[in-house]
Amino acid sequence: MSNYYNMPALPTEKSPKVPITVDDREVMVPGDTNLLEALQTVGIETPHICYHPYLPVSGNCRQCMVEVDNPRGMGLAIACYTPVRPGMKVATPVTSPRVKNARKAVSEFMLVNHPLDCPICDKAGECSLQENYITSGQNESRLSGAAGKQYHGTPENEFKDTKGQVRGGKRLNIGPRVILDEERCVQCDRCVRFMRHVAHDEQLQLVSRGDHTTIATFPGEKLDHPYDLCVTDVCPVGALTGKHFRFEQRVWMLSRTPSISMDDSLGANIWIDHNNGFVWRLMPRCNPEVNRSWLSNDSRLAYLQFRENRLLNTDKGISESASAVSKMLSSSAGKIAAVLGGSCTLEDAFAVKELQNAFPNRVEVFVGSLDTAGTPDGIAKSGDPVANRKGFALLGFEISAEELCKRAGEFETLVTVHADLWGANASLAAALSAIPNRIALSAFENATTQASTVRLGVNHWSEVSGTMVNCNGFLQKLNAAPVSPSENLMPAFRVLGILSGKPVSSASEAFLKLREQVPVFAEFTHESVRSAGVKLNGVSV
Amino acid sequence: MVRQIKQKPMNWIERLYIFEAFRGLFTTMKHYLRGFFRYETLPTVPYPEMKPEILPTYRAKHRLMLRPDGTPRCVACFMCAAACPANCIYIEADSSLDGRIEKKPSRFEIDHLVCVFCGLCVEACPVDAIRMDTCDTSYVHRTREDFIANLETLTQWNPNDYSQNDVLSQAAPGGIKNQQALESWKLRVY
């Protein structure tokens, strides 16, 4: 059989509904998909290891067994590769002891030589093997005494443990970001398929045969790809784990906040996993229309910088400092240039619009932060570092910051919002030093805050609620994770609200004002934007 | 199930109260005088001159068990912290220096001011690394911070204070089975 499999057909809203009989109960399911997905739409979970909705179906683990009617009666079949047929009869463990037995046997087989690593395994708590054992396995171990576990790794990685038993390869350094544990691998082939079909760079392979099969890179090569940390997500077990999260926390200690990665205009959907006021990892949040299940290493590891070099307001309250700046702005009549950095939310952009209204004919708005844009990589990055560019355009802000550098002489005041102009391109930004008042609203201490005369610390995007429009015209919502390093910080839109003399207290309030002025958003509120986002009508992409 | 306990009704002397009060006082006086003349026979213990006898099964102060080479057996799995109802165990994990073991605690703290001595941490530990059999029940410190037991204080126990049949304790450095255990352990890690 070829190594190339078919991508699973996923159900959509337009899928035709067909009747099938599940456990003597008639249900309507999408007709153009596989049984595993179809059962999921009616709330029946099928345990699975090798199936992944965004990877080609391989059907090698046999964990997803169901009984399906065929000309010879009911027979076992794998749900992940059986297409839905109108009128088909399906039996799950609820009515079929045979399915129950089959799933239990598969679970037992998978655990035969699996190490007892759960207490020290970074996957524990979100491991498919554990979940399947609980839902379908629960067998007594039959491996006692002499018939103990036989661990096999590649011979050069074998070692004797403290009890004198031969063990397979543990903590193998297969790349700069990923660690492999050969014993925990269940040979599901998902990581291989990810590298082959999604990353298009076959760096991982299954080598050897039978229970000696292991995952390996080519001799002398490393797993090194801008998306290689996605293999730690697709790996259903703790065989591939990321070094950035190694031993940091146990997964059940983490709380999750759904948000949007604001470092790219595709706006990859993420979970912010936090505990005790710190972000411990960012994980991709599945959104079929945006980033599917993928997240680039850059976006994923961005959290390591969230706490570094934070600009904290040490002296007085941020609202007092902001009021002082507001007085300064209203006491003069010179022109003001406002620069919206890429990670500004729609609320921040709208607050700048309010600033424009508060000082009529004085405020000109520029977008971007002098960063150079890359090209889309077709996975989870559009290459444009100005995440909310589309959103700014909908508010009528399109002039780029380069333009400002050319016309710096016209302005008396510069307000940068999350825009590190000096850090991105110091030589271009040098012209801006001619502007006498330079006010920086920034989450970080950076070259721009150093080059500014007034520094106002604001919340980072992981700490604010808000909305953004991605490059494909999806309105998406950010939620604030409770990880702000200081009480004395505010989201940028609130600080801008104080500057323009129209304070707002929350992002949803700001959005209500925004939708009065920008008709595309008229039908939405903060609450009505679900975690999957909504496609804006009539927005060109 | 409801169990009803019938009380014996009081007779009229008892209901008069005064005689019963004197009977109670008599018991008190008996103990009072016994304290003067036959001190040793008192049912209470004159703490702190005399320490009460505490069985190893009593849930006393925690200790962390040691491997033959003296490193804590704890593999920093956080099971005890997850089980702890008082949320008073704080662990930070790190890679182990022993190539055969993956994980070790770099910080392990139990706040004894918060601990409710339920023993769930002991039950939860998959490697028998934490025990509460020290028979030590006195907590006397000058600052709140001193009540937080850490990796150092939790591993400072002497195998000689524990039963000779307690294999795990005796395999620790200083124990009678340490030499034997070290041989099968082979590698020494500093």
Ligand code: SF4
């Ligand atoms: S992969 Fe890790 S968590 Fe899952 S069963 Fe194996 S040891 Fe346990």
Ligand code: SF4
């Ligand atoms: S490393 Fe993980 S994803 Fe790859 S084959 Fe093994 S279990 Fe599957």
Ligand code: SF4
């Ligand atoms: S005895 Fe109970 S309260 Fe105390 S540390 Fe252990 S689990 Fe927590």
Ligand code: SF4
């Ligand atoms: S349960 Fe045991 S091994 Fe796990 S962290 Fe606690 S003491 Fe250490």
Ligand code: FES
């Ligand atoms: S999930 Fe169906 S065979 Fe693996």
